[in-house]
Amino acid sequence: MKQNLIFIFLILLACGCKEKTAEVISIDAIFQEYQKFKDRINPIEATKGGNDEYNDFIANYISDDYQEDLKTNYTHFLKVLSELDTTALSEADLLSMKVMKWDCEVKLEGLNNPIVTMASPIYNLPSFELMPLIQVQSLHLYVAQLAAGGSVQPFETIEDYDNWLKRVDDYLLFLDTAIAMMKEGMAKDIVLPTALAQKMIPQLEEFITNPVESHLFYKPILSLAEGINEADKNRISAAYSTMITTKLKPKYTELKEFLVNEYLPACRETSGIGALPNGPETYNYLLKLHTTTNLTADEIHELGKREVARILIEMEEAKNKMGFKGDIKAFFEFVRNSPDQMPFTDPQQVIDNFNRIKERIDGTLNQVFDLKPKADFVVRRTEAFREASASAEYVPGTKDASRPGIFYVPIPDVTTYNKYSDEALFLHEAIPGHHYQLSLQQENKELPEFLHPESMGVFVEGWALYAESLGAELGLYEDPVQYFGMLSMEMHRAIRLVVDTGIHSKGWTREQAIQYSLDHEAESEDAIIAEIERYMATPGQAVSYKIGQLKIRELRTRAETKLGDKFSIKEFHNQVLNSGSLPLVLLEEKIEKWIDSQI
Template identity: 40%
Template sequence: MTVRAFMLAAVSFAAIAAAAPALAQTLAPAQPAAATAQETPSQRLHRLFRESDEDSLRRNPIQAMFRGDFRYADRLGDYITDEYFAAERAAAERDLAALRAIDRAALNATDRLAYDVFEHQTRNNLIDLQPDMLALTAVRPINHFSGFHTFYPVFASGRSAAPFRNVEDYENNVRRHQQFVTGIDRAIGRFRQGLASGVVETQLTIRNVIQQLDTQLAVAPEESPYAGPLQNFPEAVPEAERARLRAELIAVIRDGIYPAYRRLREFLQTEYLPHAREGVGLVHMRGGDRLYQRRIQDNTTLPLTADEVHNIGLSEVARIRGEMDAIRSRVNFNGTLAQFFEHLRTDRQFEPESREWMRERYYAIGRQVDERIGQYFSTLPRARLEIREVEAFRERNEAGGSYQDGTPDGSRPGVFYYNAYDLPSRRTYGMETLYLHEGAPGHHFQISLANENEALPNFMRFGGNTAFVEGWALYAETLWDELGMETDPYQRFGGLNDEMLRAMRLVVDTGIHSKGWTRDQAIQYMLDNSGMSRTEVVSEVERYIAIPGQALAYKIGQLKILELRARAEAALGDRFDLREFHAQVLMTGALPLAVLERKIDDWIASRRAA
């Protein structure tokens, strides 16, 4: 998944800002410029896009920094105040009113596409900003998978989006830390509201958060990720200033951040945990059924029910099991499929030799993909792709791989993170498909090509939805044959194993949050239907518990893209060009799936008429 989303959950911080509001200072909204008689509908539309984007960046400085815009880098603010939510809600209502005043029929095809995406995204955001939804979400501000307590140390480490170019950047970093401390205390206040209303997190997720806090607090302030920027001062920071900046940073870590972590830990352990719910699914939480249906529609961008998603998952699990059994026969394994799974998860021949070996193997996979990828994509990202190991302080609860996007100008590379925690549990046969998903041509291509496309309005360059983003990354795994991957049957099993993971997610996520499955029941289902290790399965199941519905997006999105490719191949025959299809999918950003379907249908019609 992406570190933005969640921008990015995902998670994909390409996943925090998209999945949850980022910490932001509440600012007065920018007043939209008055329309002029000379403006065309297209000019009014693009002015709306620019004004909306600029206003959003002022409210959400972290999003700006991830885009390489450091005008607001002195502020972090608070992402969970009533004032913040009110400002976001008012902005969405203003934007929709301005959009309705523009005649969609007078726009060209490209602008109509942008109009539709903007409307969908704004309406979608507005739903989650309503008081009834916030009553179920804002009072649960932190869990072990989606929380500022784990995102912020990476952000502030000098290896992420926060700038450390000069004295001002270092001083801004201290200012942000002070606001982060305020944010932690306000999170405690939100948790207390949830205790009063009966809307609480699970015992499992809170215990995991406490463990994460213990891990960070066990490290001396001088050795924490927060102290990372002190390791390599840039030349623009004069030697005479460095001692002062070092002292100020260590002081705010030691006297501000660490005490805030301890206050949060003490509150969670003594006040909150005794009242947290034992049932892990939203079905056990007050208002949980309504929230889960909302999470399904938000993450898939389609009007699906929990039962529909569950049944799609069961069908896909059965299909993939058949292909896995064919691999078992191909390698002449004498035993059942369940015994083959156990062989794959326990035989030492599938263990990475070392962390260093794992790193070098990913480098080699990247070189192999690079040799062929230009044959199937007409445009390649400008941003470099860097391969890094997940940092020790967060590796225990992280997924096997993730992606953090770079800057549009290429000055900061995209990063594929692989997880080497509990090294013997990591399986070598999953490495190729993980790189295709998180690296190239998965998240790195989709996110970078959108970010770098200056012809798009910013909300399409930098926004998106999980179904498209993760659906594309899972679709990228299906390009293994074209890219010369998975020629070994065990690597092909690794591809099927990863696809099985996404199919099982449809079953397990809905099982937990709609049908009342327990954690152990979900773990056993995944062990019975894949070659995943118990460590991997536990991490996955606890992720679904923490961020309901997000995991549904992968398979639903992939199935839609595969459906559209098959439709185009059948309709165009010899005129079908895979490079052109990929450009149609990728070069207008992460579209809601219904909007993507209309776009591809229009493209097919235009190619047939040509």
């Protein structure tokens, strides 16, 4: 592991130079050092952000040394902020400082939890120290995605190829630590549900059985740049072949045998984290982390039930307008199985359909937005090794827009791919959802760099869900089935409030949660099962979407009501998007100030 960076201002603190801290260290310097720290602890995120300093390194973020390093640094940063004279800060810097303080405090709280550890490179989610591998959003899946090329990890120069070999070595060390941690979890009864562990085993299979030439980790060798000379091509090809044969396959075989022979028999039949030692306290923390609020599990559960009831009324109205005579459950079945909604025979047709949606809204975006990112994006099929358990997702491009963002769409069986909610899905993952928000965020040179990455899920996902509601304003949802699809997407997120809290705080079984979803939405049973198992694996994360959307919608309504004719939808969107990802309490504070300034 690379040596810890020793920051000048931390030395000042260690020397007891309290009186000089505020004078010597500017807020910009603090922000810069915080960004350096963030890049160091999450080198894959650094690569994603365009910093190539750590392209040869993966942090072993579940190791004890790593977590102690985090505790030390988060504590130091909080001390620096506590001694800063904030009276001279600009409004923008003060807001950014408050975000930094919130981040340090909530991450430190997670590090002191016996189940949770922080700084996972996966979508800024926390990791469970004793359950470090899961069937979704897990490092073993993310590394494979990087290994294939065409994503965050660069494969352009010989140095890039050598860097990846070093990263694989770090990854193998992580897997060793993961197995050791899982064994410790077995001894402490902190283990995954059986259903989740079972899903991981087939994910490993192709990395064990595929021959080198068709192995995912060999794929970058098949597209070596022409500028690389023949000797380097031969050397690097041999090195990748050796890495796959002598390191990767044996390690995956070891991991699979451990999962099958030792771990799976020790797994639990309960579904929620509440059943684990310190589980209820951990879930309360995760709700705070993911919602940036102090809402309790009971409050979120009841809110979810109210939202489900409200959206169900709108769904009934939409169903009746379409002339369907049966009840809503029958309509769900109709939509799930309608041949008209499953017209595709080739995966490329799914991709083409999303690109047509992009063309349709290109001319209407300027009616509700005047901030637009420089970066482009592409729609791409999710890789085969993970698409059976994957949801659609967006991966940002580079800050300089040289690499576009990627909207991944899982298409495990194109003949059963249902397009009824594709317009809402596009608005969520691409424009004006994740692609707009995340690209604008990392292209915003007025923001400190630590606010460029994805960061607050409740803001990022809340914005994307809010973006789905803009379809009519952008000329979409003219097809009543697509409008119903939008309601279904919103219902899907409302259901999450009920089932996530049900699973993790009310003792619901996997089967209860699946049935609740089947009763209230039109998703296929296979898709619902994958979703419920995702919630089981990532407690609290799924509730962030609806909590964030409700707050943004609440703030828009408040602004429209108070400002009347003075309300500008473009300026409201600017205010939401031009400060980076914010905890909801800080977003509300900012929008309130903006409203007051317009009156």
